[in-house]
Amino acid sequence: MATQRILDFLATRRPDGPCLVVDLDIVEDNFNAFRKALPDSAIFYAVKANPAPEVLRLLASLGSNFDCASVAEIEMALEAGATAKRISYGNTIKKERDIARAHALGVSLFAVDCVEEVEKVARAAPGARVFCRVLTDGEGAEWPLSRKFGCVPTMAIDVLMQANALGLTATGVSFHVGSQQTDTEAWDAAIADAKYVFEALADKGIVLTLVNMGGGFPTRYLKDVPAASAYGQAIFASLSKHFGNRLPETIIEPGRGMVGDAGVIKAEVVLVSKKSDEDANRWVYLDIGKFGGLAETMDEAIRYPIVTQHDGERTEPCVIAGPTCDSADVLYERTPYPLPISLTVGDEVLIEGTGAYTTTYASVAFNGIEPLRAYVI
């Protein structure tokens, strides 16, 4: 939701064009909520969700660790004050020369999900710690989870044995239950898989110590979502159920859950029209769309709350579209969005819950439109 600080900023600064405003107080609240919900888990913030320097500096100062997807993100985390020991290179898809650069920067924790990646890490970062990502089904997640990352648990056993054979430290298992995961029980099956891999490796004399439980923690969009504490309780119960009183070290990687609700995009209504006199829906065109930062509206996956100055007045179902000359740049059409009938050209709207996965997704210049500006306050 738009905090008073964000509203005051917008009222005072009156920035022209669409922009994101992020309130650091909310980020700090979210960090503290995660720390309280899972006090024994290390927090590795998923930098890709929002790599704004101010966000990274705040989280570094609060003691966060960082889950990085690329060398550029590793450099940003270091720049923000994190040490290399607090950084995980969490992308399972890495060029060997990038692994070498990360290694040279001191990073020693790497994600893998196949023997081929283990071989690269062994060559480029000898002695590093690796965790193997296992596949999950992503049920309950609102952002589609594909089979892109991870392997089946039986293959993870081979991957970690190979890591061990090549002189790496086979340190554990990771998984991801799918982004915007609203089922607090979604972690249970994957934790069971982790335990299975732990036991299989123990039989081979290899002691795993780490379960990286990934992200997936949601932001509140239009529907209520469970609080961090509910996730903490469910996850802790699963860990106890499967690992008994020999709990492993654990990591969580919140991204959306850390910054999503800390940001609000201010946008402008550029046009309101109908396609024919009989059209059941009005078309509302904003100055931001799928290529300007709202990429997660792809297939209408994420449905953002939109606040207008006319809320409370009578509404009409609207198709909402972006400003580009691209016919695919439509945000909500399959399920039209109710907006006040009095909404008109030139009105400002606030798109809430946009602190994560917006600025960096914005296209560099599609239709000559500049990338989404961001203010972190």
Added chain:
Amino acid sequence: MATQRILDFLATRRPDGPCLVVDLDIVEDNFNAFRKALPDSAIFYAVKANPAPEVLRLLASLGSNFDCASVAEIEMALEAGATAKRISYGNTIKKERDIARAHALGVSLFAVDCVEEVEKVARAAPGARVFCRVLTDGEGAEWPLSRKFGCVPTMAIDVLMQANALGLTATGVSFHVGSQQTDTEAWDAAIADAKYVFEALADKGIVLTLVNMGGGFPTRYLKDVPAASAYGQAIFASLSKHFGNRLPETIIEPGRGMVGDAGVIKAEVVLVSKKSDEDANRWVYLDIGKFGGLAETMDEAIRYPIVTQHDGERTEPCVIAGPTCDSADVLYERTPYPLPISLTVGDEVLIEGTGAYTTTYASVAFNGIEPLRAYVI
């Protein structure tokens, strides 16, 4: 296809990381083919397809006009040597202050598709010429055409009458048959609609003169497409059929058809793996994906030809994915892509037909990855 000039450039320069190389000779050939195919139509290049300054300068020097989606694109076209008279502000969604800026730059031709937009143009660009876009069904197009742009023909009559009433010059009708349109007959129904609007306006004493037939001209990807000359013949036949010997002025707006086959992206195989021993498909991960310039693989709409050093060897169906930590960053999965079994980590591949709708679609920094670099030779 990769021309010898492109291959020589890549062999000599060995650029690191993914990049697009555009061969201006092909752009010039395409321009000449369009001019020959439709000698009586004015060519307005759709700048959004590829706004590289070298491309715009070449086309300006060849006599092209420019279809611009924003003030930034108008400024690029002017910078490239076009005069304002050769520029159309073809986006139907414009802020009033942007219309005023275009008007101040001398642009006098504007697209509209509703009365609300006409009112903005009348206030911000008094006396300008406007054409009204009508809806088409987009059948036969490979890139999805939504109802985002245009209105039904009966509404177009009201829109153009209102333009006339507000002191604008109601100049004609535009439409778009859908991008990557492979049916040369797709223009016929829309030309009939245009004629219907011409006649209705004539009955009111308003003489329209222009039919803007939009873009949609395809690039050859994996399947052959008709030549520009085939489109020219079909379109000219439709114009004659509906307008008789009183042919209107016409405009075409090629974008993809002008630059698509002039560009090739060089990419690198980052990882090849399977998810389980039983997996029917290999996964091939490239250093470019949906957020690095290949946005048109959305829903697997555009299927690019991919050339490897191992072509001709035995192939296996592969899922192809991009390098980011985003599960949606998968290019081809529903219909796996046959690639040589010998393809391996570190191999370079050429992704053909990528001269249009790639560089500017690239995200500004998702996962810390820099936008797609481009070389125009």
